[in-house]
Each structure stands twice: as C-alpha cells, then as structure tokens.
Amino acid sequence: MKFGNAARHLADTPHISRHSARILYDFLLTERPADCLELGFAHGAGSGYIAAALDEMDKGHLTCVDIESSLGFQPTIEQTLEHLALSDRVSIHREVNSYNWFLKKTIEAQTCGDVCKPCFDFVFIDGSKNWTIDGMAFFLANKLLRPGGWILFDDYDWRYADALAKGKENSDGVSTRELSDDQIEQPNVAAIFHLLVAQHPGYANFTIQDHSWAWAQKTRGRRDIRYTRKSTLNSRIKRWTSSLRR
Numbered sequence: 001m002k003f004g005n006a007a008r009h010l011a012d013t014p015h016i017s018r019h020s021a022r023i024l025y026d027f028l029l030t031e032r033p034a035d036c037l038e039l040g041f042a043h044g045a046g047s048g049y050i051a052a053a054l055d056e057m058d059k060g061h062l063t064c065v066d067i068e069s070s071l072g073f074q075p076t077i078e079q080t081l082e083h084l085a086l087s088d089r090v091s092i093h094r095e096v097n098s099y100n101w102f103l104k105k106t107i108e109a110q111t112c113g114d115v116c117k118p119c120f121d122f123v124f125i126d127g128s129k130n131w132t133i134d135g136m137a138f139f140l141a142n143k144l145l146r147p148g149g150w151i152l153f154d155d156y157d158w159r160y161a162d163a164l165a166k167g168k169e170n171s172d173g174v175s176t177r178e179l180s181d182d183q184i185e186q187p188n189v190a191a192i193f194h195l196l197v198a199q200h201p202g203y204a205n206f207t208i209q210d211h212s213w214a215w216a217q218k219t220r221g222r223r224d225i226r227y228t229r230k231s232t233l234n235s236r237i238k239r240w241t242s243s244l245r246r
Contacts, residue, residue: 040127
C-alpha cells in the first residue's frame with residue numbers, strides 16, 4: 001500500500017504524526033525487514049503504517065503485542081487494520097500486564113540446546129515508557145533480534161511528570177504512586193537508550209530523531225550518537241527513497 005493511501009486511512013487515528021510515519025515507512029522500504037515486532041500498539045496507527053510498508057514490499061509480517069487493557073482503545077488495532085484491509089499482515093497478542101511475558105515465551109520457543117535463535121529484523125518498542133519494563137524489554141528483544149536488525153524506541157523524552165501535569169496518574173499500567181520522585185522527573189526511555197542500548201557492545205548507528213524516537217542497529221562498528229532535526233531527516237528520507245531506485 002502506498003504511503004499516501006495509508007495516511008488517508010490513518011489520518012484520524014492516534015498517536016503517530018505523518019512526519020514520523022513517513023520516516024518509518026521509508027525506512028522499512030529501504031531496510032526491507034522480513035519479520036517485525038511492535039511492543040505496544042494502542043490504536044494500531046503505527047502498526048498500520050508498518051503493515052502498509054510490508055504490503056507495498058509484498059513481503060514480511062508484523063507481530064504486535066500489548067496489554068489486555070488495550071482492548072479499551074477506540075478504535076482497536078483490529079478495527080484499524082480491518083479498515084486498511086491489512087489484517088493478514090499482522091498477528092496480534094495481548095498479555096495481562098506486560099509484553100515482556102510474550103518475549104519470555106518467544107525466547108523459550110526459539111531456544112534449542114540453551115541457544116536462542118533470533119527471529120526478528122526490526123523491533124519497535126512503543127509501550128510503557130518505563131525503566132523497569134522497557135529496560136527488560138530491550139534485554140529480551142536483543143535475544144530475538146537478528147544481527148544487522150534495527151531497534152526503535154518511541155517517547156525518548158517523555159516524562160511521568162508531564163503526564164501528571166495533565167492529571168494522568170496512570171500510564172500503560174504503571175501508577176506514578178509506585179515511582180520515586182526522580183523517576184517521575186526523568187525521561188525513562190532516554191535513560192534506557194543511553195545507559196543500556198548505547199553502552200551495549202553489540203549495537204551501533206545510534207540516532208536520536210527529533211528528541212522523540214531513538215534508533216540503534218545490532219552490529220559492531222561506529223558508536224557515535226547522532227541527533228537529527230526534521231531538515232536532516234528529510235534528507236535521510238530522500239537517501240532512503242533514492243536507494244530504492246538503484
């Protein structure tokens with residue numbers, strides 16, 4: 001499915017901007033991952049763009065995981081994908097309180113002789129925004145990510161303090177009453193990215209996009225972190241798009 005067509009169908013579905021969706025879509029068309037994993041899907045807008053890119057490539061599958069309370073979102077991911085006519089590109093799973101339990105079960109299924117065989121080329125972590133949950137999710141997802149694959153974190157600079165300022169005491173199954181003051185004040189995903197991902201010896205090609213998304217590739221090589229703005233990202237989109245024409 002072409003990006004413009006997907007964007008028209010998803011225009012009123014939260015929570016991804018057209019700008020970020022375009023970057024994600026073009027990235028997928030360039031890297032061409034066969035097996036994608038999304039942890040946290042809410043209404044399924046991001047899922048829809050990923051499925052659209054896979055459909056455009058006529059290859060690949062997306063596995064989506066969230067907690068059972070995601071059934072309360074309107075529209076549901078099922079409705080979003082049905083509206084796009086892309087349900088066959090996606091498998092949907094819901095766990096009681098954390099997608100980490102799904103990762104545990106997947107690691108078990110992929111393990112033979114005490115060795116876990118990776119099975120994903122792209123992992124998009126877009127869920128709890130919590131140090132404990134998503135820090136563990138990175139460790140688990142790393143076991144399932146193939147060498148050369150990419151991992152993407154959403155909500156790089158999101159803070160519980162910002163949610164509290166809007167009167168929201170609970171977020172993705174986590175209550176701020178269970179958190180310390182400094183955890184409420186600090187962006188948890190940024191801490192995960194800099195203290196766990198960027199320090200991991202098996203990752204490189206780190207990019208912070210608009211202080212919103214954080215990318216890393218499972219490979220050995222350069223270990224610098226780049227910060228991009230929209231103008232830079234537009235150039236990156238052109239490079240990704242032009243590479244498809246070669």
